[in-house]
Amino acid sequence: MTTLNLDDFSDLIERPDGGTRRDAEERRERLAVPPGALGRLDELGEWLSAAQGSVPVRAVGQPRAVVFAGDHGVASLDVSGRPAGSAHELVRAFLEGASPAAVLARRAGVPVRIIDAGLDCDPELLPDEVVRHRVRRGSGRIDVENALTIEEAEQAVRLGMRIADEEADSGTDLVVLGDLSVGGTTPASTLIAALCGTDASVVTGRGGAGIDDLAWMRKCAAVRDALRRARPVLGDQLELLATVGGADLAAATGFLLQSAVRRVPVILDGVVSAACALVGQRAAFRAPDWWIAGHMSGEPAQAKALDRMALVPLLDQGVTLGEGTGALLALPLVQAAAALAAELPEAPLAPAPEKDADDGAAADADPASD
Template sequence: MSRLNLDDFSELIERPDSGVRRDAEERRERLTVPPGALGRLDELGEWLAAAQGAVPVRPVERPKAVLFAGDHGVAALDVSGRPAGTAHTLVRAVLDGASPVAVLARRAGVPVRVVDAGLDCDPELLPEDVVRHRVRRGSGRIDIEDALTAAEAERAVRLGMAVADEEADSGTDLVVLGDLSVGGTTVAATLIAALCGTDASVVTGRGGAGIDDLAWMRKCAAVRDALRRARPVLGDQLELLATVGGADFAAMTGFLLQAAVRRMPVVLDGVVSAACALVAQRAAFRAPDWWLAGQVSGEPAQAKAFDRMALNPLLDHGVTVGEGTGALLALPLVQAAAALAAELPLRPDQPRAEDASGEGGSD
């Protein structure tokens, strides 16, 4: 197998269909509801039409929440609100239906898929379909050592690509992307600081579990030390993920890139998915056109990443729990935008037209 080069995705990823988007905008001008009256829902409907290549836009009927799980060695520095090596408890809560994302997904009828990329636990603690793709047990302590070997980083990226292909092939029409990690926000802050050229204190937040001032200072120091290791490898995204990323980060990056290749829209959640998206953007500049920012998590690094990618979050409700929860909360807005764009009637003076896909149908 030839060595994976993430830069190759730049040639593979196309933007959503701009011609279809123009058709969707023109159709919007002919609806009974005045232009601008639906605010950002109009923009969402047009974006989704371009992603689908269809006017009127089709409803989002088969969404899926995909959560990548992993533990990070840097959590041993007491930089997280949870003990190191306990991400498997987050996974178990999701599988048992006892976590926020599980509750919301159940109410919305959205299936949840958990992928163990690098949990630090005995595989017997979790179902086989969760742990079977694990790249390694935990990731290295990024302030003093590499998170992964080069081979492990490539394997993790290919895992994410394979998951994206499986979802696209199964008919998933939109993915809510999240993470289940301990130490993940420290890794995310490092990646975003490295890619945005900022200092540790600018990007370091308090994580979804919340930490006190002393832990925040330890976290800043860990990000600062990891940044020194990250900067020399900024020219190679795969090496960057191996040096200061982790198996779950590499897998999520591969997922995002391959989802864009397969023209499958993704709603990003917290700072971890934002960091992976920023790495993916570095490899393929068109990729962010396939993503939505679901929510503001309160992490300064997330704001930096979304700003760099020109992504404007849909929600700001102060939800910091992570795990895909905020992105799942944004899903009804996307579904509402699609329904309004497709089902609102045209003004009586407007002719009926076939959709832009060439298939006959009524508006």
């Protein structure tokens, strides 16, 4: 029996400080660089200022990449470009620095934390700090069965909440959220279709690994069948995650919500993090104010979710890979926005106009002397 109600987050999450944001906007008006000349960088700096409650904004000093990993049973239907149960290989490549996201994190000096929420592999294949959080081995095939039991869904959400608390307590001031999964875009697309009231064909994309037309049709059918199972439980977000989500998606949802509670801003990556964010928005409507979309992944479901949350991606470079790659690419933009807002000088005040000598003499004259 679950004791967790995601709707309770609605009372726990406040918006970033509106007064601070207005102060940041006023300060921006006083800078030597003309308003509007820096485009969205101004908006980013003001968003960060409100999140921090600080004017001027502080530099992003302790960013962290947090990546939730898991395997999905639906991958056995050949809906992914990778073999079912092979997500641990992606994790291993990341740990060895051989993946694009690992390269970007290393170049940016961003520490990475990978959490195994539901990988389908022997724990001995990966370091203990990765696998010790595992909720279960793999998630169920969502077209015909639940991804998780309700108890496992609660455990996964609480795992994400705990990781968010640990990051906030350690001083992390900005999180890059990523995912490492095989089959993960299928439950993500299902969640988004269910929450947006959309058909399977509208949200089904080709995933980070890329799939051919036959695989796309299988994936579309899987989303369609999972969507039929999702609609009856739309009123309960935890049950929705248990029915058509997965351990990694449930953990990421808990992480996003608790990060908003702890006032830690997050850069979202692709369709998986967008799906988790959309579930989070359904639970707590103010939560998306703490998130920004790093990039446009090309997945139609991601575009649908971001539009519903009114989040405009920072980048659109055609990057379809997950793992936090797009969010890591966006991180330097956020850091640059903070630096510009904090370090650009204010324009000097214009000198007061001098009084005309004749005007002054006339003003000093005594009218009674005429």
